[in-house]
Amino acid sequence: xxxxxxxxxxxxxxxxxxxxxxxxxxxxxxxxxxxxxxxxxxxxxxxxxxxxxxxxxxxxxxxxxxxxxxxxxxxxxxxxxxxxxxxxxxxxxxxxxxxxxxxxxxxxxxxxxxxxxxxxxxxxxxxx
Amino acid sequence: xxxxxxxxxxxxxxxxxxxxxxxxxxxxxxxxxxxxxxxxxxxxxxxxxxxxxxxxxxxxxxxxxxxxxxxxxxxxxxxxxxxxxxxxxxxxxxxxxxxxxxxxxxxxxxxxxxxxxxxxxxxxxxxxxxxxxxxxxxxxxxxxxxxxxxxxxxxxxxxxxxxxxxxxxxxxxxxxxxxxxxxxxxxxxxxxxxxxxxxxxxxxxxxxxxxxxxxxxxxxxxxxxxxxxxxxxxxxxxxxxxxxxxxxxxxxxxxxxxxxxxxxxxxxxxxxxxxxxxxxxxxxxxxxxxxxxxxxxxxxxxxxxxxxxxxxxxxxxxxxxxxxxxxxxxxxxxxxxxxxxxxxxxxxxxxxxxxxxxxxxxxxxxxxxxxxxxxxxxxxxxxxxxxxxxxxxxxxxxxxxxxxxxxxxxxxxxxxxxxxxxxxxxxxxxxxxxxxxxxxxxxxxxxxxxxxxxxxxxx
Numbered sequence: 039x040x041x042x043x044x045x046x047x048x049x050x051x052x053x054x055x056x057x058x059x060x061x062x063x064x065x066x067x068x069x070x071x072x073x074x075x076x077x078x079x080x081x082x083x084x085x086x087x088x089x090x091x092x093x094x095x096x097x098x099x100x101x102x103x104x105x106x107x108x109x110x111x112x113x114x115x116x117x118x119x120x121x122x123x124x125x126x127x128x129x130x131x132x133x134x135x136x137x138x139x140x141x142x143x144x145x146x147x148x149x150x151x152x153x154x155x156x157x158x159x160x161x162x163x164x165x166x
Numbered sequence: 167x168x169x170x171x172x173x174x175x176x177x178x179x180x181x182x183x184x185x186x187x188x189x190x191x192x193x194x195x196x197x198x199x200x201x202x203x204x205x206x207x208x209x210x211x212x213x214x215x216x217x218x219x220x221x222x223x224x225x226x227x228x229x230x231x232x233x234x235x236x237x238x239x240x241x242x243x244x245x246x247x248x249x250x251x252x253x254x255x256x257x258x259x260x261x262x263x264x265x266x267x268x269x270x271x272x273x274x275x276x277x278x279x280x281x282x283x284x285x286x287x288x289x290x291x292x293x294x295x296x297x298x299x300x301x302x303x304x305x306x307x308x309x310x311x312x313x314x315x316x317x318x319x320x321x322x323x324x325x326x327x328x329x330x331x332x333x334x335x336x337x338x339x340x341x342x343x344x345x346x347x348x349x350x351x352x353x354x355x356x357x358x359x360x361x362x363x364x365x366x367x368x369x370x371x372x373x374x375x376x377x378x379x380x381x382x383x384x385x386x387x388x389x390x391x392x393x394x395x396x397x398x399x400x401x402x403x404x405x406x407x408x409x410x411x412x413x414x415x416x417x418x419x420x421x422x423x424x425x426x427x428x429x430x431x432x433x434x435x436x437x438x439x440x441x442x443x444x445x446x447x448x449x450x451x452x453x454x455x456x457x458x459x460x461x462x463x464x465x466x467x468x469x470x471x472x473x474x475x476x477x478x479x480x481x482x483x484x485x486x487x488x489x490x491x492x493x494x495x496x497x498x499x500x501x502x503x504x505x506x507x508x509x510x511x512x513x514x515x516x517x518x519x520x521x522x523x524x525x526x527x528x529x530x531x532x533x534x535x536x537x538x539x540x541x542x543x544x545x546x547x548x549x550x551x552x553x554x555x556x557x558x559x560x561x562x563x564x565x566x567x568x569x570x571x572x573x574x575x576x577x578x579x580x581x582x583x584x585x586x587x588x589x590x591x592x593x594x595x596x597x598x599x600x601x602x603x604x605x606x607x608x609x610x611x612x613x614x615x616x617x618x619x620x621x622x623x624x625x
Contacts, residue, residue: 051223054225054228054234055225055229055231055233055234057231057257058231058232058233059234060234103226104229104257104258104259104261105257105261106257106262106263107261107262108263123259125223125226147226147227147259148219148222148226148227149212149213149215149218149227149259
């Protein structure tokens, strides 16, 4: 099964905030195997136009760092799933995504601990 | 003897205490952009604990919209210059944007060696919220409003414009029906084509028919050549049929046919002409009640009532008056090449207390009137039309006020006497609170005997 996933990147890491990300790495995956990757510069700044830009590229999933509600809802309204609050070097993140572990791995932004840590003091879960 | 200021070097502990007690967020980074310290306010604003933040890249903790493109701290580290009050926003773990202002500077050790950078940031959410509240207004073209009812309409207009459906605009005279129709046209795909407004109530049937549909040469005496009607002129654009409630029953049938079949026949013509015009209708009458009375065709009503906009009268949205006054002042300053800066509070009070049967058009005319008379920098009460100004002169007002005060004082004295100067009982009788009574006694200068009604026996 073919999928197109966009990773918001900055300096070989996941970009800290999608709202101001300039580049996405678009990955074509078939049956869990990467078949193509391409860096795409995002031209649009405004949430709905930026969401449209991703949708035009056929993106089905967006993996990014922090993202504001305005951008998140515009992207979700295009039928694109978001995996937000991811941090780390791009290649390990891609590997983790392909393994299906990116949401449960250590590639989480600070302040976005996994649920099982929540009972500890200071633990916090992110709005995913 | 001159006093010398003594300087005490801050110990590390003291610095920590200070940093922990301030409400601004503070963090420091090393040369690798990893966070080395994170104060309590920073934890509170970002929602990230110090434990989680220390050692992480600052951009992944701070998550501001300038981290990637225009980081103030990076500029400071590169140029050695401090930056103060750079406005930006950060995004917390709930995806909420928090407006902040940021100050950055170099972090040096005791020998003056740069060991990193320091960033302080202030949560501006409350200030932004207050600023938005003060400045909250809805605007589209020439339509400005602060009221919720108009805001809802203005927010809907782009969607209505996009739809290309027939629109019915209802509202009292002067509420801006034509402005709304124009705003719909201007934001629609037809914006580059003509917008034509015609007042149907002003013309008799035959004239209205020739105006709207045009005529062929020889249709009537003096019709020497073909004349296109408004429908033909507005081809591809929008036509506003104003005062639709005033057209005759016979003409309503002709209009219904145009709307249903999208064709019309010019006077004296034999072939129907196809039309691609968006029809917007407007009325200052309630068409629904006209339908119930039988003076407006039900089928035409349902044909034009696809999208309905009811414009509120100005008296129901008086909080729009100041913003509209400013809007008209700016507009007239440009038109008349004047530089009136605003309106005085007294003049604005007078405008706020008027009922505006002529709605916004009346307010605009009032401001235009004031522009002609106004010699000052701002509109004063004497610039306003006579019918708005209070009729009473200051002298008459003073006389009436003095009479009112003496009647008030007498009423209070009488009540006190009846209650043997017991203030509480007198206040009860007058139906006011005792503190109000004391205030009135002081204000009106009423002198009271030494007994206060609570004294049992005078010695």
